[in-house]
Structures are given as C-alpha cells and as structure tokens.
Amino acid sequence: RLTNSQDQALRHRAARVVPGGMWGHLHAAKLPEGYPQFFARGEGAYLWDVDGRRFLDFMCSWGPNLLGHQHLEVEEAAERQRRLGDCLNGPAPAMVELAEQLVGLLPHAAWAMFQKNGTDATTTCATIARAATGRRKLLVARGAYHGAVPWCSPSLLGVTSEDRAHLLHYDYNDEASLAAAVDEAGGDLAGILVSAFRHDLGRDQEMPQPGFARAVRAACDAAGAALILDEVRAGFRLDLAGSWEPLGIRPDLCAWSKAIANGHPLAAVTGAEWLRDAASRIFVTGSFWCGAVPMAAAVATLRVAMRDAVPERLAHLGGLLRDGLAAGARRHGLALRQTGPAQMPMVLFADDPGARRGEVFCAAALQRGVYFHPRHNMFLSAAHTEADIALALEAAEHGFAAVAAAG
Ligand code: PMP
Structure with missing residues (x-):
C-alpha cells in the first residue's frame, strides 16, 4: 500500500x-x-x-510541462540568464528576442507583450479589446474557463454583479446562440472570447467546428470587434502556428501561458496590427512581468518545440x-x-x-x-x-x- x-x-x-x-x-x-x-x-x-x-x-x-521537467536546454538557458539577473529595472534583451520569435511563429501576430499567469493574459486581452473599440460587451462561452479574477471567475463568491455586468454568454460550437449574444451586445460589442477548443471540466471535449469558427470571425469582422482566442491551455500542444491556424481562422488577440516557458512563470498576449495602438496605451504591469529568466526559458522552449x-x-x-x-x-x-x-x-x-x-x-x-x-x-x-x-x-x-x- x-x-x-x-x-x-x-x-x-x-x-x-x-x-x-x-x-x-x-x-x-x-x-x-x-x-x-x-x-x-x-x-x-x-x-x-x-x-x-x-x-x-x-x-x-x-499544462506548463511541455518538454519534460528539468529539460536540459531550457534549464541551461534559464541558468545563463539567472547568473546575469532576473528581476532588474526593466526587461533583458530576451524580451525582444521572445517577441520576435512569437511574431515570426504566429501568423496572426504583429506584436507581443508579457505577463505572468494565464489570467493576466486573458484580462489584458479584454482590456485591449475594450480600449481599441471604446465598447464594453465581451462574449464568453458558457462553462468556459478564462481565469480566476472577478470578471471571469467560475465562482461568484466575493464577486459582484457589477464585475460581470458586461459579460454575455453563448454556447461553444452553437452558431445560433452566438448570433443571439452578438445581437444582445448590439453596438457595444468589444470582443468575443473563445477557447482554442472546448475543454470544460468534467465533460466531453469538443474541437471547434469550422462553421462555428468562421461565424465567430465573421461576427467580429461585422462588428469591428476583437476575436480573442484563449490559448492558455491548448497553446503549443496542438499547432505551433496557433490552434486555429489549421481552420484558416486568424484571431485578433491571443492569450498564452502554461506551456510557453516549460514551467517557468510567463504569459503572453499576441495581437494583430490594428490593436497595437490600444495595446500601447492601456496601463498594465506587474512587479515580475519582465522577469528575464522565464523569457530566456521561453525562447529555448519554443526553439525546441519547433525543432522537435x-x-x-x-x-x-x-x-x-x-x-x-x-x-x-x-x-x-x-x-x-x-x-x-x-x-x-x-x-x-x-x-x-x-x-x-x-x-x-x-x-x-x-x-x-x-x-x-x-x-x-x-x-x-x-x-x-x-x-x-x-x-x-x-x-x-x-x-x-x-x-x-x-x-
Ligand atoms: N484560460 C484557460 C483556458 C485556462 O485553462 C487557464 C488555466 N487553467 C486560464 C485561462 C488561467 O490561467 P492561470 O491559471 O495561469 O491564471
């Protein structure tokens, strides 16, 4: 025993x-x-x-462990950076290297910015979408997980109804419910959040149906809203160019974390050109968001993921x-x-x-x-x-x- x-x-x-x-x-x-x-x-x-x-x-x-614990190449890159410094007065060159790598890897991305956890990334995406559009409503799938802060937490304990005031729901892979939620948002639609595939706790997973993915893209295009793909869980396991790339659907914003640095704490938001200005003007930061060790680890992780x-x-x-x-x-x-x-x-x-x-x-x-x-x-x-x-x-x-x- x-x-x-x-x-x-x-x-x-x-x-x-x-x-x-x-x-x-x-x-x-x-x-x-x-x-x-x-x-x-x-x-x-x-x-x-x-x-x-x-x-x-x-x-x-x-999720974070993509290549195996204590992966030699990742840990060597992290250790090299650790000897130089991790938490400095600003980022190390590794930040630019990583942003260049992501922009090169992801066809949808013209830029990248970095955080710590998946929730930081999804929340930053929501803020950018609202800042860029000047609108308030966000659509999320019923039962989908996007993080652990009041606007999206699966628990309502300690959460006010005001925190959720501008959240509307649709059902994953259900075009009719998506259309209804888009209608409800009217002229106030900032963005549609959608998981790379349906991976809700305790129920069968569902890949996105091509027609559904096209409908999400079309609804965002028609409204001038942002298609926000939550890649936090699926990212770098399904397709290194992005989980919806095989469907031919490009998001406007992507939230990444978990596997990006093989266990080192890092999240990223990548985005399309039209969101660059809003992304540069919102105020987002964190004491550890520009830590250099996780960024060096991420550069190595993505290099190995592509090579192998x-x-x-x-x-x-x-x-x-x-x-x-x-x-x-x-x-x-x-x-x-x-x-x-x-x-x-x-x-x-x-x-x-x-x-x-x-x-x-x-x-x-x-x-x-x-x-x-x-x-x-x-x-x-x-x-x-x-x-x-x-x-x-x-x-x-x-x-x-x-x-x-x-x-
Ligand atoms: N989005 C998805 C799809 C997730 O799976 C998770 C974490 N399970 C998050 C967002 C939030 O990430 P974190 O726990 O790193 O804040």
Whole structure:
C-alpha cells in the first residue's frame, strides 16, 4: 500500500496556516484518496512526492510541462540568464528576442507583450479589446474557463454583479446562440472570447467546428470587434502556428501561458496590427512581468518545440494512449468517452455522473505509479516515451479491473 505520512504531516501544518490547507483547483481534496498534495521534485515525465513515491505524470503541471521537467536546454538557458539577473529595472534583451520569435511563429501576430499567469493574459486581452473599440460587451462561452479574477471567475463568491455586468454568454460550437449574444451586445460589442477548443471540466471535449469558427470571425469582422482566442491551455500542444491556424481562422488577440516557458512563470498576449495602438496605451504591469529568466526559458522552449515538432510527437503518444485505453476498457466490458485532441486526453467513463468510476480507476492506477485525473483533461509532454505509454496502460489495466470489480 501507498504510505504518505510526510504528505499528511504537511497537510496538517498547512491546515493551520493556509486557508483550507490549499486554495483553488490544485487542492488534493478534489482528487481520489492517495493522491499527494505536496511534491518534492520532477524529472522528465516523472514526479516524486514528499514521501518519495514516483509517478508517471499525465497532468504535466496542469499544462506548463511541455518538454519534460528539468529539460536540459531550457534549464541551461534559464541558468545563463539567472547568473546575469532576473528581476532588474526593466526587461533583458530576451524580451525582444521572445517577441520576435512569437511574431515570426504566429501568423496572426504583429506584436507581443508579457505577463505572468494565464489570467493576466486573458484580462489584458479584454482590456485591449475594450480600449481599441471604446465598447464594453465581451462574449464568453458558457462553462468556459478564462481565469480566476472577478470578471471571469467560475465562482461568484466575493464577486459582484457589477464585475460581470458586461459579460454575455453563448454556447461553444452553437452558431445560433452566438448570433443571439452578438445581437444582445448590439453596438457595444468589444470582443468575443473563445477557447482554442472546448475543454470544460468534467465533460466531453469538443474541437471547434469550422462553421462555428468562421461565424465567430465573421461576427467580429461585422462588428469591428476583437476575436480573442484563449490559448492558455491548448497553446503549443496542438499547432505551433496557433490552434486555429489549421481552420484558416486568424484571431485578433491571443492569450498564452502554461506551456510557453516549460514551467517557468510567463504569459503572453499576441495581437494583430490594428490593436497595437490600444495595446500601447492601456496601463498594465506587474512587479515580475519582465522577469528575464522565464523569457530566456521561453525562447529555448519554443526553439525546441519547433525543432522537435513537439505537437506531432504528443499527438502520436496521445494516440497510443487513447487506443490502448479504449482496448483495455473493451476487454473489461467498460465504455469510455475519449474526446478532443489526443495531446490533451480527456478520459471519462460512460454513464458516470460525478466521475465516481473515474475516481476508482485513477486511484488504482496511482497505486501502480501513474498519475491520471478523473475529470479534468490531461496533458502529454515530449518527455513521455512509448515505453511510458506502455507502463501507463499496464497501470490502467488495474484501474479497469478495479472499476469492473466495483460494478
Ligand atoms: N484560460 C484557460 C483556458 C485556462 O485553462 C487557464 C488555466 N487553467 C486560464 C485561462 C488561467 O490561467 P492561470 O491559471 O495561469 O491564471
């Protein structure tokens, strides 16, 4: 059996000095029993908790870990910059290098600016869209996640109705609901926020339908509003030129974070030429927004991602995992729903409200050293190997057996 006494001891100490012991979505109470709250280290595709247990990781820090923990080239670039300085009186040359790299990589982008977290980036996009248009209304998809501040938080606790006064909703992939929300915004539409694909918690993922993506673009063009693509979660895993590039739809603004610097804290907004002036006039900043180490790490991360065709590698590995899981479930007479891009697996059991079967499955796989998630999309990294996928499928076999036994 797994023992996690160090983890338990830290949880008890945290409960006294940290509200709730932990905040937000990383609270281990939201995971099946046995999942650790605290981690000691990470290397490649593996994580070690504070009790020395090793896990093959399919959450990848909830996205940031794109190339593997402690990736040599990224860490060398970060270390070189760390020796020169990180937090200075202004940015280091790495900021310009990174902006040039993004503008070169992303066909929609004429410029880039940088922040820390995904929420900073989505909020900055909203501010730029409003500043550029002089309008107030923002459209967001029902159930989509764009961050953890009052204008977009999934919880209304501590949020006023005024904070949400200019937010209107549509349903992802539903052109009629989009048209209705655009009508409701009338002449006050500043922008439409849309996730790279639908990746809401606990439900099947959906790729954007081409007709829907075209309708979002057309609605923005007709209104002179900004198409804001939230790439925070999907960015650099689906397509290095941007997740909607294969659809032929270019956004006006993109919010990036998570994978951009392989775990170093960085976010970015990239934008089209017509938004450059507004982006230069709004007031946005943060004490650590121009930290040089994450920018140097991002330059290296994107270079490696391009050189090694990382999205294609992740799609291949994710495909192996998906096929193996589907075959395993079939052997045990279980029905799985695997949806969305293979690089970001969403594995749900059919007829499983509350993901109870998912929890049984994950708890059993964890016992075998594999860290899955029962209701959130997972992530592949370039450090995963085919041997790792085989190991994950062995653990999954125990998971399916546990679910079948539980009935
Ligand atoms: N947008 C999306 C699509 C996200 O997945 C997230 C984070 N899960 C955010 C925005 C917010 O990013 P952060 O937590 O870094 O502020």
